[in-house]
Amino acid sequence: MSEEQSLSEVLRVRRDKLKKLQEMGRDPFKVEKYERTAFSTEIINKFEEFEGKEVQIAGRIMAKRTMGKASFIDILDKDGRIQSYVRKDAIGEEEYEIFSTYDIGDIVGVRGKVFKTKKEEISIRAEEVKLLTKSLQILPEKWHGLKDQDLRYRQRYVDLIVNPEVKETFIKRNKIMKAVREFLDNKGYLEVETPILNTIAGGASARPFVTHHNTLDIDMYMRIANELYLKRLIVGGFDGVYEMGRMFRNEGMSIKHNPEYTAMEVYVAYQDYEFMMELTESLVAYCAEKALGTTVVNYQGIELDFKPPWRRVSMHDLVEEKTNIDFYSIETDEEARKLAKDKLHLEVEDYMTRGHLVSLAFEEFCEKDLIQPTFVLHHPVEVSPLAKRNPENPLITNRFEAFANTWEIANAFSELNDPIDQKGRFEAQLKQREAGDDEAHMMDEDFVNALEVGLPPTGGLGIGIDRMIMLLTDSSSIRDVILFPTMKPIDK
Numbered sequence: 001m002s003e004e005q006s007l008s009e010v011l012r013v014r015r016d017k018l019k020k021l022q023e024m025g026r027d028p029f030k031v032e033k034y035e036r037t038a039f040s041t042e043i044i045n046k047f048e049e050f051e052g053k054e055v056q057i058a059g060r061i062m063a064k065r066t067m068g069k070a071s072f073i074d075i076l077d078k079d080g081r082i083q084s085y086v087r088k089d090a091i092g093e094e095e096y097e098i099f100s101t102y103d104i105g106d107i108v109g110v111r112g113k114v115f116k117t118k119k120e121e122i123s124i125r126a127e128e129v130k131l132l133t134k135s136l137q138i139l140p141e142k143w144h145g146l147k148d149q150d151l152r153y154r155q156r157y158v159d160l161i162v163n164p165e166v167k168e169t170f171i172k173r174n175k176i177m178k179a180v181r182e183f184l185d186n187k188g189y190l191e192v193e194t195p196i197l198n199t200i201a202g203g204a205s206a207r208p209f210v211t212h213h214n215t216l217d218i219d220m221y222m223r224i225a226n227e228l229y230l231k232r233l234i235v236g237g238f239d240g241v242y243e244m245g246r247m248f249r250n251e252g253m254s255i256k257h258n259p260e261y262t263a264m265e266v267y268v269a270y271q272d273y274e275f276m277m278e279l280t281e282s283l284v285a286y287c288a289e290k291a292l293g294t295t296v297v298n299y300q301g302i303e304l305d306f307k308p309p310w311r312r313v314s315m316h317d318l319v320e321e322k323t324n325i326d327f328y329s330i331e332t333d334e335e336a337r338k339l340a341k342d343k344l345h346l347e348v349e350d351y352m353t354r355g356h357l358v359s360l361a362f363e364e365f366c367e368k369d370l371i372q373p374t375f376v377l378h379h380p381v382e383v384s385p386l387a388k389r390n391p392e393n394p395l396i397t398n399r400f401e402a403f404a405n406t407w408e409i410a411n412a413f414s415e416l417n418d419p420i421d422q423k424g425r426f427e428a429q430l431k432q433r434e435a436g437d438d439e440a441h442m443m444d445e446d447f448v449n450a451l452e453v454g455l456p457p458t459g460g461l462g463i464g465i466d467r468m469i470m471l472l473t474d475s476s477s478i479r480d481v482i483l484f485p486t487m488k489p490i491d492k
Contacts, residue, residue, distance in 0.1 A: 010138060017101050018134045026098070028131040034058050034109040041079035043114055044122050050114040055124060057082065058109040058132060060161065061102060062139075071099070072123075075110065076161065083123040084110045090127055098131075105135030153479050154487055166480075169473045172291050173481055176469050179290035180244060180264055183283050189240035189266060194229035196222060196246070202447065203227030205383070205429075205439045206249045209259075222248035227386065227460065228447045230267045231415060234458050235450045242266035244465065255477040256407055259486045262465040267415070271459035273387075273398045276412040277375050280402055280461055281308040284373070284409075284468060291472050299405055299471050302371065306404070310373040315362050316396065318376065322365040327354045328395060351435040355380025355395060370403035379413075385425040385441050387413035402463075409468050412461035419451035 021027060038055040059077035069088040074081050088096035090112075102108065112126040140151070140158055152159040152166075160167050181191065199218065201208035203225030213220050226243050233241045244264040251257065268275065285306045288295045295307040320326050323344060330336045336354045340346045346360055358380050370376070378396040381389060387397035399413035416422050425441075426448070432440035469481045479485035 011136065014103060014134070014136050017103070018136065020101075021098075021131070021134070024098075026131070028134045031130070031132050034130070034132055036077075036109075039079045040075070040077050040082035043082060043124075044080075047114070047116070047122050052113055052115070054111065054113050054127075056109060056111045057084075057124065059107065060135075061104050061106050061108060062161075064102070064104055066100065069096075073102075073108075075108065080164070083117075083121055084112065084126050084129075085115075085117065085123050086126040086129055090125065091129060095129070099129050102129075102131060103135060105137065105139050106131060107133035107135070150487070153485050154490070156483055169475060169481060170483060172473050173469050175291045176287045176472060177244065177262075177465065179287040180283065180463075180465070182290075183286045184240075184242050184266060187240065189242050189268070190238055192230070192233060192241050192243055193245070194223075194226045194243055196248075198223050200442045200444050202442060202444045203229075203386070205385070205441060207251050207439050209248050209250045224249050225263070225462065226265055227267075227462070228444060230265055231455060231458065231460070232447070232450045234267050234269050235453055235455050239269045240267070253486070255479075256467055256470070258466070258478050258482055261478070261482070263462055264465055265460065265462040267458055267460045269456045269458050272414040272457065273377075273400055273412055273459055276459040276461045277310075277312070277400060277402075278308070279459075280375075280410050280412065280463070281306070281310045281373070283463070284402075287468065288472055297472060297474075299474055300476060302405065304372060304404055304471065306373055310375055310402070312375045312377060312400075314378045314396075315366075315376050315380075316358055316378060318366040319358050319361045323361055325361070327358050327361075330354060349436065351432055351437065353380075353382050355382035359383045367403065367408075368406050370406050373402065373404045375400045375402055381425070382428075384413065385429050386416055386422075388416045388418075389421070404471060407467055407471075408464070409471070410461060410463045412459065415455065415458040415460045417451055417455035417458065419448050422451055423448045 036056055036058050038050065038057055040057065043050050043055065057075060057077060059075040061073050062076045062081060063074040065072045071086045073084050073086060075084055086099060091099065109130040109132050110124055110126050111128040112124040115123060115125050117123055139162055197220045199220060201221035201224050204227065206224040208221040208224050211220050211222065224247060230241050230243060242264060244262065246260050247263045248260050250259065253259065285295045285308055288297060288306050295305060297304045297306065316328065325339065327336055330339065333353045336357050337348045337352055340357045340361065341348050344361060346364060377400045378390060379399045381395060381397055384397040384399050387399040390396045390398050397413060401408050402410035426443045429441035430443055466478050466481050470478060473481060475481050
């Protein structure tokens with residue numbers, strides 16, 4: 001018999017067992033509730049309090065060992081595992097016969113007294129075992145060890161059952177997200193909600209998902225950022241606002257990119273990018289302390305220290321150091337493009353200016369060396385359509401990106417609040433779109449109008465929450481920190 005035939009036979013047997021139970025009037029799917037009085041870890045950690053006392057627990061059978069008239073089962077509940085000792089003379093012959101048909105994966109309720117076995121294992125001496133749900137599938141560890149990473153992401157519900165460390169990752173994720181909110185709330189910033197469906201994909205340079213609203217008969221975009229709405233709220237008079245939620249970008253996938261991901265953006269009136277740098281390093285350090293109890297993180301064998309202050313360095317200086325080229329000293333964009341092609345062997349588009357080339361060279365030659373937490377400052381105007389120009393050098397902006405383990409984890413700047421300059425940059429972005437850059441920014445006339453009403457000097461920050469969680473939980477892929485990551489359908 002092949003493995004597939006054997007598997008099919010086991011599944012058929014489980015369904016036959018269910019049918020027999022239903023014929024006996026013991027359909028587990030008609031059970032609506034079960035009163036629990038204790039949980040596994042609580043019983044184990046406080047054994048002295050629970051010893052000899054009756055408890056009711058419920059969970060999934062993860063192991064079963066039968067020895068004639070008695071059996072041991074391991075039950076997995078929300079906290080962990082605990083053993084139950086089930087004897088025929090304790091629960092009755094008829095009940096024991098029914099219990100003997102229960103399978104690994106079934107969900108049961110157990111009532112009994114807490115005790116220690118001869119081997120000193122804390123257990124529950126069952127007086128009643130009730131089937132609450134019949135599992136009609138086999139837990140994967142029984143037939144392929146759940147080695148298939150793709151299947152682990154597709155069937156996260158199974159992954160959580162058979163790999164307890166996965167649940168720990170998402171418990172830490174929850175702690176980190178709570179810490180972000182706690183940190184910002186303590187600063188007095190207001191958490192808000194802004195639209196996910198937009199008529200303009202704004203606030204970032206990215207390719208959006210497009211959908212259609214039938215009643216209005218218009219195309220709409222899933223948000224790529226919430227920046228422009230949050231800045232409208234600063235115009236409206238709030239001094240500090242933030243939002244943490246899903247963003248959507250119709251772009252490539254990798255170990256650090258998922259089409260939908262969680263980002264947090266915060267905007268603070270009367271502050272600048274220097275203030276946002278301090279806010280960023282303090283926030284990440286706070287989250288590390290809350291989740292791990294330390295700012296020193298071991299990520300895939302690399303020790304990262306998020307304790308402030310972090311290193312600060314300009315993008316232009318990094319590029320010049322790596323390439324020996326000062327792009328801003330070159331007289332024309334055409335000459336710069338030729339040099340970038342011939343000397344640096346970069347893939348250069350016709351629309352690219354010296355600012356674009358600085359950004360391109362940085363990505364190609366510099367990012368890979370940014371291991372310890374680092375702020376990279378002063379991005380070119382051409383790739384920063386929403387950032388304020390540096391007053392001493394109008395070719396660059398008062399912007400930074402935060403890097404750790406070579407990844408960008410945050411992006412921030414002194415927000416551009418000059419409506420005339422902003423409209424001009426949107427128009428430049430439109431020309432880039434016409435030249436083939438489908439990630440260039442769209443024109444947002446209403447946002448320009450908001451700036452004309454008046455945006456105070458403002459600092460803004462966006463943090464990629466998933467990447468930060470990856471670093472703080474030692475997770476090698478973004479899919480390891482998203483409960484249900486985007487996956488191609490199996491039939492594709």
